[in-house]
Amino acid sequence: MEFFNTYEDPRRAAAYSELEFGGTYHLAFRDLARLLRNQVSGRRAIDFGCGTGRSTRFLRRHGFATVGLDISAEMVAIARTRDPAGDYRVITDGDFAALSVGGCDLVLAAFTFDNIPTHERKVRLFGSLRRLLAAGGRLVNIVSTPELYTHEWATFTTKDYPENRIARAGDIVRVVTTDYSDGRPVEDILWPHADYLEVFAEAGLEPLVVERPLATGEEGISWVSETSVAPWALYVLRAKSVEGFSASP
Numbered sequence: 001m002e003f004f005n006t007y008e009d010p011r012r013a014a015a016y017s018e019l020e021f022g023g024t025y026h027l028a029f030r031d032l033a034r035l036l037r038n039q040v041s042g043r044r045a046i047d048f049g050c051g052t053g054r055s056t057r058f059l060r061r062h063g064f065a066t067v068g069l070d071i072s073a074e075m076v077a078i079a080r081t082r083d084p085a086g087d088y089r090v091i092t093d094g095d096f097a098a099l100s101v102g103g104c105d106l107v108l109a110a111f112t113f114d115n116i117p118t119h120e121r122k123v124r125l126f127g128s129l130r131r132l133l134a135a136g137g138r139l140v141n142i143v144s145t146p147e148l149y150t151h152e153w154a155t156f157t158t159k160d161y162p163e164n165r166i167a168r169a170g171d172i173v174r175v176v177t178t179d180y181s182d183g184r185p186v187e188d189i190l191w192p193h194a195d196y197l198e199v200f201a202e203a204g205l206e207p208l209v210v211e212r213p214l215a216t217g218e219e220g221i222s223w224v225s226e227t228s229v230a231p232w233a234l235y236v237l238r239a240k241s242v243e244g245f246s247a248s249p
């Protein structure tokens with residue numbers, strides 16, 4: 001499978017920086033502060049796949065000392081411009097050598113794994129991120145559900161890509177974001193829930209919480225599918241306590 005990360009593109013980076021937390025994205029972040037309060041002790045955080053800094057700024061607003069990491073120099077440059085006081089770093093793929101093992105209380109990956117192909121690569125990255133967690137640390141993984149790619153949404157459309165409906169785990173799927181200035185489709189990697197569970201287990205992680213938020217209809221947003229179909233899945237993970245993995249309390 002040939003896959004190119006469509007976010008590694010100056011035009012895409014500029015468009016992505018326009019996004020905040022409106023429309024369908026609202027549901028990905030609406031409950032995140034509650035999850036962090038309930039599940040995370042400590043204030044040291046890494047935002048893995050920070051993009052232009054939207055999720056990093058979210059964590060900082062909620063009291064976390066956060067390092068934003070991304071492989072896209074274009075994205076990081078915009079993040080630094082928008083948030084000069086933030087700590088944003090360009091990394092090569094999977095290279096966390098500059099970070100302390102056991103040095104953070106939270107790793108957030110907000111949509112990052114939508115753009116990472118292959119079972120093996122996901123396992124390797126999740127395993128490396130696990131080793132960055134302190135005792136009691138949590139890894140929060142926010143990803144698109146398979147349904148995102150087969151429905152219409154307040155701020156996404158997939159109607160021009162009927163092939164998404166027959167996609168299987170690991171296949172490329174396409175979606176267009178309608179509330180920013182780049183009308184080109186994003187190419188993601190389809191990865192259903194059962195396949196994520198396999199990846200987590202192999203990487204030495206186990207889910208504590210799995211949520212698929214729905215809209216209530218009272219948000220003042222013109223929803224399309226969001227009140228009945230969940231576009232996002234939120235996983236709160238901890239290190240497993242088997243075969244040498246040290247568990248979180």
